Amino acid sequence: MAPDNSDDSKAQRLAELEQRLKEARGRGEVRHTESPPSSMGIAFRLVSELLAGVIVGGAIGWGLDAFFGTAPILLIVMFLVGVAAGFFNVIRAAREMNEKRPKG
């Protein structure tokens, strides 16, 4: 049964070729490069989000106080709003980070 054997090996080689072609096609398309998330980067990001909210809130309060002469009421109110906004930012940033992980 020598000729039958070589037929089998030919069929096998054809199947291998098909597999390799499929792989070559796939290689060109999917290439997801995501930068590695470093824990320090994440911490820095979250801290700056919180801080930014507080700074902006405080600055707005300070400005409004200066404008209306209501110091320090609006500064305190807007500082609290800023803290809340900072926490919103942090929650949003954390959610974005979580969303990205399973995708990548």
Next chain:
Amino acid sequence: MASPMEQFEVHPIIPIEVGGLDISFTNASLWMVIVVAVTALFLTMGASSRRLVPTRMQSIAELSYVFIADMIRSAAGTEGLKFFPFIFTLFMFVLFANLIGLLPPIGFHPFTVTSHIAVTFSLAFFVFLMVIFVGLWRHGLGFFSLFAPKVPFVMLIILIPIEVVSFLSRPISLSVRLFANMLAGHTMLAVFGTFVVALASAGGALSFLSIAPLLAITAVSALEFLIAFLQAYVFAILTCIYLNDALHLHEHH
């Protein structure tokens, strides 16, 4: 002895004054020109070979193209690709500014453009304005629904100010993060650098001890390279995320 803060000082090279405004060409301006020249040269050289099997430069240029395009597509959808040239320029400018600042100080100390809040805030503020314009252009006044989540009316009285402050804090967090990262990293490197010089010049057994801060410099430099890339990436991807908000409001693409 040089202060670790000396590297951040701005000195005029060519004094220019227009309408009472000091816009002198300073060492900071010089390094901006260097950053832009190196970036443009590097990428254009990579782009000009156009071989089927890419050269190393070409492959770096092409990989960064694909990398940024993928990032925009995943963070802001296909529509975000309209802003591809801007985001690409932004990423490359920040990345090269961060990296060039890490060059070892031989003869002169490299100036890190992105370690100045004026620069990072200008970039962040431009992104902020762009997001507002894109939002207004795409959705008209409906863009302001970004500040009003779907909650009962009473809640809105509290939530709208918070959302507005949160929105306004974006350019601050964006710019402060980059600025603070660069400031901290370069200050740390400069401090270790002065240790090395001081210990080495102390002579005797002390000069032998200068190996410790040298090792520290090597470790911190490696970390700083990572941070240089990471901060450029964060700056660019947050720009994409903010653009996504402007393009699609609260819905997810």
Next chain:
Amino acid sequence: MAAAAQETIEGTAEPAESAGLPQMNVETFPSQIFWLVVTFGLLFVVLSKMTLPRIAASLADRKQRIEGDLGAAEAARQGAADAQTAYKTALAQARGRANNLADENRKRVTGEIDKLKATADAQAQSAMATAEQRIAAERTKAKTHIRSSAAEAAADIVERLIGAKITSDEAVKAVDAAETKRG
């Protein structure tokens, strides 16, 4: 020892640091912002007008080329697969035809053999039957012959022994009786 060295250095560095961050020197802001706008704008123009279209074209070229090559390879593979299936079906057909032919031949030959065997059987059967008939006839003939000759012999013996003359009929009857008695 290193800690001591640190202290002295920090001590010398302190007065310069107290001047504040150079970043907070508002006087430098207009210059920085102005040159940032100029340089960043320049980079944006160069990249978006020159560099990025080139990279995009190069990427598109490569993608097209790879697609084309992959397409050609796929077509070649398809051709090879088609040729293989054609070869297999042809082989199967030929095998089937050969089998049919062999079957037919076998059937024809066995049929002929069977026919020949049957005629030969029939001939042998008839030959055997005639032979048996002849044997039976011969036997009965021989039997009657034996009876008559036995009767004659008996009559002869009786005549010689007792001088009585008996007819052949009587002799035959006697022989038959003797035969039946003997069983």
